[in-house]
Amino acid sequence: MIKETSSRPETGKGNIQRIWALLPAGRRNQLGLLVMLLIVSVLSEAATVTMVVPLINALAKPESVPTFLRGFFELFGGHTTDQIRLSMALLFVILILVAAGIRLLYLWASMRVSFAIGSDFTETAFQKTLTLPYAEQTRLNSSHLLTGLMVKMQQLVFVGLIPLLTAAGALVLAMTIVATLFLIAPDVTILLVLLVLALVGVLVLGLRTPLKHTGEMVARLQPKFTERMQVARGGIREIILDGTQQFFAHELSRTQRALRHYQARGAFLSSSPRLFMEAAFMLTIVGLALWTFKSADDPISVIPQLSLVAVGAMKILPAAQLLIQNWATIRNGRAVVRDALDLVEIQAKVRGEDIVPLAKSDGTKFARDIRLKDVWFRYSAEDPYILRGINLTIYKGERIGIIGQTGAGKSTLIDLIMGLLTPTRGEIEVDETPLDRSNLFAWRKQVAHVPQSIYLTxxxxxxxxxxxxxxxxxxxxxxxxxAQKASIGRFVNDGDAGFATLVGERGMRISGGQRQRIGIARALYKSADLIVLDEATSALDSDTEARIMRTIHELGRDKTLLMIAHRLTTLRGCDRIIELGSGEIVRVFQPDELDPIG
Ligand SMILES: Nc1ncnc2c1ncn2[C@@H]1O[C@H](COP(=O)(O)OP(=O)(O)OP(=O)(O)O)[C@@H](O)[C@H]1O
Ligand SMILES: [Mg+2]
Known part of the structure; x- marks a missing residue:
């Protein structure tokens, strides 16, 4: 069993407040309509309860039917006692059907609204995680993200929104029924209400803490489960080679069993109130019957009142039961819903790394130069500076090579130039305009990047x-x-069939060199002004590399090239080579000054 303790601080706002704050005006209006529908539904429900006594009376003594009703029945030809009885029963049936119809409508509408809110929230959360700054993206954990977006968002509907609306319905219903019953039989009603309150109180007190705890555990174990699955997929080659299938299967089953254990406990705890309430219902009826008959002089005369109590209890107790069961579900789902809402509210944590608004590029291209002015960068306030006071001007059309030891900060430098990261200090200017929120989106569109490891779908x-x-x-x-420029010969030669070849998940079905060449072709397809190659040809044999580098250098002087390479031969065609060392530019030189040994 996996033991864990809660580490997440409680935020001041409850889930309900957070949900309300996140709802767009349209949804709030829909909820308003839903409340109105609820009230109508409850009123019709109350009407059926109120009708019980007159009905029983009318069936026993048709002459006691109020004159206006009798007049109404006579309109339809009901004169005899039997006809009045029948009409009365028919009226009752119609009322019940109408009430059921309205409740059905409420059920339908509340499901629709719940799922619509669920889909609003999922959409917002997904968009937000997509638009989060790159530095924040590197801090996100994909298992948490996947579980949040796929599992917890759905849970938000099932253990958050639906029970919330159902409980609201149950609460209004219970209150209306209590009020109605109170008008007809105050003493019995008070007794019933006290009984229900006592029972609900005991159940709430007893279940609060265990429900919260199981909910927290489920919320914590869900992403773990996803992570174990992902590790097993991502590391499958190593797993097979090392023969560690048993180990990973065991790890997965340990998490999975713990998760199911807490899910079972949560399901049991949140369903258990039903049984108590049902038992209480039966006991109440029996008890009340005994009490009524004992205290009445004429047992027959109390039958209408007893039917009222039975119907009242039949309505109040299920409403109370619905209320407490949904409360239990909500309580149990609190942690999961909270996690889902965290995703909807997700924001850049670091100042200056705000979300860049998505905008259309105005089409202006970079014309003269990119200047880095005393650029300092660190990934977070706790990390050391990776780049320290970089000053560099890159002219349009230049081919610049970047070298330096591993970890020197080469990839970080190009991420800054491409606008994926923002300098901690200093500034980057393109054609003398500093890069900022207003132009970053447009700038990124002018950049194509071939990374060290290319992502293929x-x-x-x-x-x-x-x-x-x-x-x-x-x-x-x-x-x-x-594809031709990137020398993807095999696929080009096969024509359309070649281009339709599926590359497999993460490009597993093609070679490393083919993957890299697809990456290069992808950058060329983007027809960007600035092309950045980060170890882009490291997996290629030297002939292929030389061929690709030739085509890249032939690209025309309207393209600017930045390339990082460990192999110095790759950088032969560059105008300048910059060497980075401990976060600073230690050397700038021409390729012919290259030391062939490196
Ligand atoms: N997202 C990140 N958060 C914190 N530190 C990071 C992050 N990415 C990189 N670093 C650190 O920044 C330093 C520079 O990394 P960078 O990737 O820029 O090096 P590099 O010169 O490209 O190395 P290589 O030649 O191995 O690709 C390293 O010490 C690395 O640990
Ligand atoms: Mg790198």
Missing amino acids: DASVAENIAFGVSKSDIDRECVIDS
Whole structure:
């Protein structure tokens, strides 16, 4: 069993307040309508309860039916006692059907609204996690994110919104029924209410803490479970080689069993109030019957009143039962719902790393230079500075090579230039305009990047080259051209069939070199002004690399190139080479000054 303790501080706001604050005006209006529907539904429900005594009376003594009703029945030809009895029963049936219909409508509407809110929230959370600054993205944990977006968002509906609306309905219903019953039979009603309150109080006190605890455990174990699955997928080659299948299977089953254990406990705890309430219902009826008959002079005369009590208890107790059961579900789901809401409210934690608004590029291209002015950077306030006082001007059309030991900060430097990261101190200017929130989005669109390890989706070669472009919008000519320049011979030679080849998850079904060349083709497809290659050709044999580098250098002087390489031969065609060491530029030189040994 996995033992864990809660480490998350309690926030001041409850889930309900947070949900309300996050709702758009439209949804709030829908909820308002829902409340109105609820009131109508409850009134019709109360009417059926109120009708019980007149009905029983009318059935026993048809002459006691009020004159207006009798007049009404006579309109439809009801004159005899039997006809009046029948009409009375019919009226009652109609009332019940109408009340049921309205409740059905409320049920339907509350489900619709709950799921709509669930989908609003999921959408917002997904969009927010997409637009979060890159530095924040590197801090996110994908198991938490996946579980949050897929499992917890759905739970938000099932153990948050639906029980909340159901409980609201049950509460209004219970109160109305109590009020109605009180008008008819105050003493019996008070007795019933006290009984229900005592029972509910005991159940709430007893279940509060265990429900909260199981809920916390489920919320904590869910992402763990996802993580174990992901590790088993991502590390499958090593797992097979090392023969560690048993170990990973065991790890997964340990988490999984703990999760199911707490889920079972939560399910049991939140369903248990029902049994208590049902038993209490039966005991009440028996008790009240005994009490009524004992205290009445004429046992027959109390039958109508007893029916009222039975119907009242039949209504109050299920409403109370519904209330407490939904309370239990909500309580149990609190932690999960809280996690889901955290995602909807997610924000950049570090100042200056705000979300950059999505905007259309105004089409202006970078014309002269990119200047780094005394740029300092660290990943967070606790981390050391990775770059210290970098001053560098990159002219349009230049080919710049960047070298330096591993961990020197090369990838960090280009992430800053590309606008993925923001300098901690200092400034980056493009054509003398400092990069900031207003222009970052447009600037990034002018940059193409071939990273050290390229991400491929399990789709065709063509779709991977035109990444983020819908299938029907892919420019076929451009794909072929980019693929040719990137020397993806095999796929080009096979024509359409080649481009339709599926690369497998993360490109597992193609070679490392093919993956890199797809990455290069992807950058070329973007037809950006600034192309950044980070160890982009490290997996290629030297002939292929030389061929690709030649085409890249032939790209035309309207493109600016930045390339990081460990192999110095890769940088032969560059205008300048910059060497980084401990976060500073230690040397700038020409390729012909290259020391062949490095
Ligand atoms: N997201 C991050 N959060 C915190 N530190 C990071 C992060 N990414 C990188 N670092 C640290 O920043 C330093 C520079 O990393 P960077 O990736 O820029 O090096 P590099 O020069 O590209 O190395 P390599 O040649 O191995 O790719 C390293 O010490 C690394 O541990
Ligand atoms: Mg790197």
